[in-house]
Amino acid sequence: MELNMTKAQYSELYKAAAEKSKWWINVPKAFVSGGLICILGQVIFDIFSTNGFEEDISATIASVILVFLSVLLTGLGIYPRIAKHAGAGTLVPITGFANSVCAPALEFKTEGMITGLGAKIFIISGPVILYGTLASVLYGLIYYFFLR
Numbered sequence: 698m699e700l701n702m703t704k705a706q707y708s709e710l711y712k713a714a715a716e717k718s719k720w721w722i723n724v725p726k727a728f729v730s731g732g733l734i735c736i737l738g739q740v741i742f743d744i745f746s747t748n749g750f751e752e753d754i755s756a757t758i759a760s761v762i763l764v765f766l767s768v769l770l771t772g773l774g775i776y777p778r779i780a781k782h783a784g785a786g787t788l789v790p791i792t793g794f795a796n797s798v799c800a801p802a803l804e805f806k807t808e809g810m811i812t813g814l815g816a817k818i819f820i821i822s823g824p825v826i827l828y829g830t831l832a833s834v835l836y837g838l839i840y841y842f843f844l845r
Contacts, residue, residue: 723784730779730786738763738790760791767792771799797821 702710738759745755770776776796780787787793801820805813819826 726782727784727786730783731789732786734763734787734790734792763790763792764795767795768799771796772803794822794825797825 741759741762742755745758746752750758767776770779776787776792777800780793780796787796798818798821802814802818805817807813808817
């Protein structure tokens with residue numbers, strides 16, 4: 698099916714469909730929600746570190762608990778509702794990464810273990826992994842050749 702539409706007509710259609718972002722509301726909500734996730738992580742870290750665990754172990758435990766909570770809330774359908782209102786505040790911390798792996802796994806599990814789950818589990822987080830890895834390699838090369 699081919700649409701015979703001019704650029705001006707497409708532009709008008711796009712403007713009509715595009716939702717205007719209320720950044721003055723979204724930015725504070727993202728800041729507060731991301732901050733609350735970080736506070737929760739810090740509280741978990743403090744609980745374990747004050748009870749005799751080493752700092753690196755406490756940090757690992759806090760990360761694992763945050764990832765677990767994110768996956769649990771995603772599975773229960775709660776995390777997407779929180780993210781709808783909190784925006785980037787829930788997407789940027791480690792909880793957002795866990796959600797970006799868990800959500801496609803739940804969505805595509807009916808297509809089977811190989812073509813569904815296996816093929817599409819990293820559909821959202823894959824670019825983050827790819828470009829994060831490339832950025833770290835680039836930084837490592839710059840450090841090795843110019844900054845050491």
